[in-house]
Amino acid sequence: MEAVPQAVPLPLAFADGVFPAGCPSRTLLDHITSKWGVLILIALSEGEQRWSDLRRRAEGISEKMLAQTLKTLERDGLVSRNAQPVIPPRVDYSLTERGYELSGLLVPLVAWAFENAEDIINSSR
Amino acid sequence: MEAVPQAVPLPLAFADGVFPAGCPSRTLLDHITSKWGVLILIALSEGEQRWSDLRRRAEGISEKMLAQTLKTLERDGLVSRNAQPVIPPRVDYSLTERGYELSGLLVPLVAWAFENAEDIINSSR
DNA sequence: TCACTAGCTTACCTAAAGGTCAGTACCTTA
DNA sequence: TAAGGTACTGACCTTTAGGTAAGCTAGTGA
Numbered sequence: 001m002e003a004v005p006q007a008v009p010l011p012l013a014f015a016d017g018v019f020p021a022g023c024p025s026r027t028l029l030d031h032i033t034s035k036w037g038v039l040i041l042i043a044l045s046e047g048e049q050r051w052s053d054l055r056r057r058a059e060g061i062s063e064k065m066l067a068q069t070l071k072t073l074e075r076d077g078l079v080s081r082n083a084q085p086v087i088p089p090r091v092d093y094s095l096t097e098r099g100y101e102l103s104g105l106l107v108p109l110v111a112w113a114f115e116n117a118e119d120i121i122n123s124s125r
Numbered sequence: 126m127e128a129v130p131q132a133v134p135l136p137l138a139f140a141d142g143v144f145p146a147g148c149p150s151r152t153l154l155d156h157i158t159s160k161w162g163v164l165i166l167i168a169l170s171e172g173e174q175r176w177s178d179l180r181r182r183a184e185g186i187s188e189k190m191l192a193q194t195l196k197t198l199e200r201d202g203l204v205s206r207n208a209q210p211v212i213p214p215r216v217d218y219s220l221t222e223r224g225y226e227l228s229g230l231l232v233p234l235v236a237w238a239f240e241n242a243e244d245i246i247n248s249s250r
Numbered sequence: 251t252c253a254c255t256a257g258c259t260t261a262c263c264t265a266a267a268g269g270t271c272a273g274t275a276c277c278t279t280a
Numbered sequence: 281t282a283a284g285g286t287a288c289t290g291a292c293c294t295t296t297a298g299g300t301a302a303g304c305t306a307g308t309g310a
Contacts, residue, residue: 020184029238120223
């Protein structure tokens with residue numbers, strides 16, 4: 001495991017101090033990178049899905065956390081909710097334009113994690 | 126806030142179920158997307174830095190969390206630690222090759238968050 | 251002799267994230 | 281008549297992430 005001397009250029013905005021402590025980006029980043037936030041965004045990057053689909057796809061999520069996470073992402077304007085007044089209820093969730101912008105950056109990251117995870121986690125203990 | 130009908134193609138690997146619950150990628154993702162993990166990786170993407178530099182750049186981090194986060198990232202082979210046997214001690218941290226690979230994906234994400242955060246967080250309450 | 255440095259570790263505690271389970275509304279199917 | 285599906289909410293409890301503060305090491309400068 002050798003150190004490598006190159007550096008990825010950083011946006012000047014956070015060249016010093018990464019970014020300040022009370023900064024809104026910290027909050028947004030917390031929403032996006034929360035345990036279930038990532039998974040929901042990734043799942044939705046494939047297109048509109050129902051509540052029950054999301055429950056299955058984000059394996060292990062509780063209904064409480066699904067509701068909470070979706071609400072946060074909706075408030076942030078990343079996810080849009082479409083409820084149809086039918087019985088039994090049917091609610092579809094999808095990414096907004098902004099959500100797709102984000103998922104375009106998130107998918108490669110998660111894909112990388114997926115590809116490297118076994119190697120990394122198993123060899124690190 | 127309109128829904129948009131396009132979809133980002135997902136790696137087939139997690140086309141179904143995003144990825145399984147006990148999967149190593151969940152663990153790795155937790156390390157990477159932890160509150161301080163992201164910031165440390167971003168800070169190091171600019172190049173080697175000392176302990177005390179990192180403390181300053183990741184504004185608000187406690188010594189305990191800095192140590193813990195660095196250890197995790199080191200165990201995962203993303204960060205390398207170079208301690209010089211001098212007094213007072215001097216320890217440099219840098220990204221490994223794998224760490225740079227990752228930070229190349231992480232930086233655009235964080236930059237996006239930085240650019241959109243104010244807009245999103247302020248208008249969502 | 252004392253304080254001061256940098257890079258930690260440890261013990262203790264709090265706050266927040268998250269889990270479990272029960273309940274609800276309304277209709278359909280067995 | 282009873283059970284089941286769907287999309288939730290709320291109460292309550294546990295687990296974990298993270299904060300605070302003190303201590304340690306081994307030298308150097310005052």
